[in-house]
Amino acid sequence: MVDQPDQNGRAKRSRSMSVSMADIARLANVSKPTVSRVLNGSPLVTEATRKHVLAVASEHGYAVNRNAQKLRQTRTDTVQVVLDFASHRGGRIADPFIFELLAGVAEALSVRNVDLLLSSARKGDGRSYQDQIAARVVDGFIFLGQGERDPMLRKLAKLGVPFVVWGAVDPDEPYCAVGSDNLLGGELAGRYFLKQGRRRWMFIGNDAHAEIRMRHDGLTKAAGDAATLTTLTSEEMSYVSTYRALKDHLADHPAPDAIFAFSDTAAMAAITAMREAGHIAPRDYSLVGYNNIPFAADFTPAITTIEQETHLAGAILVEKLMQLIDGGRANSTTLPTRLIVRET
Amino acid sequence: MVDQPDQNGRAKRSRSMSVSMADIARLANVSKPTVSRVLNGSPLVTEATRKHVLAVASEHGYAVNRNAQKLRQTRTDTVQVVLDFASHRGGRIADPFIFELLAGVAEALSVRNVDLLLSSARKGDGRSYQDQIAARVVDGFIFLGQGERDPMLRKLAKLGVPFVVWGAVDPDEPYCAVGSDNLLGGELAGRYFLKQGRRRWMFIGNDAHAEIRMRHDGLTKAAGDAATLTTLTSEEMSYVSTYRALKDHLADHPAPDAIFAFSDTAAMAAITAMREAGHIAPRDYSLVGYNNIPFAADFTPAITTIEQETHLAGAILVEKLMQLIDGGRANSTTLPTRLIVRET
DNA sequence: AACGGTTCTGAAATGCATTTCAAGAGTGAT
């Protein structure tokens, strides 16, 4: 029934190579339904038959053909995770944050025995996502780190495609988004600055991204009348561009005594630029980064930062998506953030 | 035939919701085979029928049921990428290197229209991988960043499961591995040191990993009689443990005038530890890291490092795997590495 | 011994697309 693979790591694929449920049924002297029931843990079979069938199946290395199975069932038990690799490829990956999020999602799916189909964000109009559902490839989608693709997502939501998004939470959007409480993140940074007695704050980040804008808003809220706030923005916001922008700024402006950077990478750039202008943290200014990337703790000085709980985030994203797939509804949520105080 | 999804992002799932090829055939007044031929670009159909069928299909948002399709065909056009998330989860992710590799693989698969099933490395004996093949879920595997799982891989190879591995290339192993030319990497670092006139070298890394051992070997080879070589090892080799180990070492040993670190992260730790002992690069010593992580260029001082071509690596891994899946053979290859000279 | 009630098992229908093989339609040649 099954051909022997040869030594060279290469299986001969004769026509009837694979074992089917019918084969197992025949070999075990039972019928297909019985085999099916055994394999699916149905309580309707006798312990004796169960053991016997299991033995035969295992002896022949039989595994249920998942395609036939999925063809018959409504569920595919597969979720597609859409990642924006492209934005990373050229400019390399700035933050390992998305990777951690992916790990969290992968773990949560694995616990539920759901497969993870990974794909890169397509240029697309969303039609390809619809097709994936129609083709019964996946039950739903998790979008990670899409910057600004709202129109497509809105359309997808209208079509009834089950999906969840990691990103800014906006109650007006018709889909379920999960994201850190960015407003709180900004506030936490602000309160920390107040406690340190800082009064001339700077925010580094590009408000074009909803998530970053909210961090900015949180900081503004915390500032109130107690502090002044300047903003440093550049299009790209990589390490290098942040460094340059800050250097330029310091050339003809007074230095801030507190900096809140939208990412730890930007925070490191800020520290370097400030040091070169003679300003040392925490002596001359306080600084808070974002994401708590592994290296933030190792940097000299160790960076005070806002942590987003990636593991929890993955679990919640998956939970919400499953609710949608089960035909329920799921509303957006923000996840708590936490200030991790280090040297800066 | 198709129900309207309602406003709430939630499709009603009535029994006969989905459109099948038979439906399209009926609606287009042709037979199933004709629809199938149209959708698969067969040249056997008239241009007129082709257009008509395509129009009907698109009008009804029809997409071929991939499960039925895969059930019929021998190929699944899906590859499983196995990643060692677990090693990252607890201790967070040290290097973004694996992520870049993943991006390279994802891109290469996407070009070939092959789906990517992402999974975390299981404790497993390899049985689960065999089952994935038997269950016709995937055609083969790509293992990324497995440290030491050779016995399992050897077994898998003997079973004829198509797979490729990113890692140390050992011609004695019965499977196809793709990896950087670590020996060359070590040599490049050594030659660089020689050119700088350095004579008292240090290698930082744990030889338990085959890849790292080869970098060590390459360095040793370059040293020849021209330089002395000490080795600094710790079990874990994170930033912190590397930093501590080097600090301890410097307390009662003379400082090296050249350091080759197995990773850029370790290189940063080394720079910090050395600086605190009063040794500044490149004034007092030369340093070469590994992987060219994005931050290596941004660090102060900018780190000289060895680059592994992740994008190319992804493409090669995929190419080799496809050869195996097509029933051919594939032998292991090493990919060129490149020294990127920066400040250190 | 006969009946009602449980348990367990199997035959057949079902989900959907691909492929083989044969037949139909159309063209040109004789």
Place this chain on the structure above:
DNA sequence: ATCACTCTTGAAATGCATTTCAGAACCGTT
């Protein structure tokens, strides 16, 4: 008008597991 061909098209078989429904086997009752 007929034969030989080439193009297109369709009926039916196939791949495999799940589910429904009916039947078999067995138990305890009366």
